Amino acid sequence: MAGKTFPWVLAPVPWADGAQYTRGSHDGLPLLSYGCAPRDRLATYRQLREMGLRPGGQDPVAVLYVRHHESGKTSFASLYLIDLAKPVRPMTPAKWTALAKANLGRRICPQCGKDHGYVIPPSLGCCFTCVMANETGERERQAA
Numbered sequence: 001m002a003g004k005t006f007p008w009v010l011a012p013v014p015w016a017d018g019a020q021y022t023r024g025s026h027d028g029l030p031l032l033s034y035g036c037a038p039r040d041r042l043a044t045y046r047q048l049r050e051m052g053l054r055p056g057g058q059d060p061v062a063v064l065y066v067r068h069h070e071s072g073k074t075s076f077a078s079l080y081l082i083d084l085a086k087p088v089r090p091m092t093p094a095k096w097t098a099l100a101k102a103n104l105g106r107r108i109c110p111q112c113g114k115d116h117g118y119v120i121p122p123s124l125g126c127c128f129t130c131v132m133a134n135e136t137g138e139r140e141r142q143a144a
């Protein structure tokens with residue numbers, strides 16, 4: 001049984017106040033088994049990536065072990081604090097510029113070619129000035 005290899009140990013941990021039950025320690029870090037790691041506080045590198053996060057320079061605060069029943073092997077994964085994780089792709093100045101350019105393209109009215117400072121609503125297909133001008137033009141044509 002797993003309990004024989006990794007006995008429950010009450011130890012202070014960085015993700016909670018006071019001592020928590022761990023499965024001992026591994027490489028100087030609290031060892032946790034799958035299921036006893038608080039999933040809202042700790043995540044493996046893969047779990048962080050699934051959340052769009054990365055460790056962000058922090059050291060692992062615990063080690064998760066997973067026992068593979070078929071092979072009988074035990075694998076270890078570093079656990080990181082979700083609170084200290086950072087978004088995978090931080091916005092660089094170049095990315096902001098690219099985004100601004102993409103938005104600028106969507107702000108230019110295809111009818112009058114002006115940048116009005118807002119994204120042209122796809123439902124209108126042109127800026128509000130042109131919509132108004134089109135409506136006025138139609139009214140004038142109808143009145144004529």
Ligand SMILES: [Zn+2]
Nearest residue numbers: 109112127130
């Ligand atoms: Zn326009």
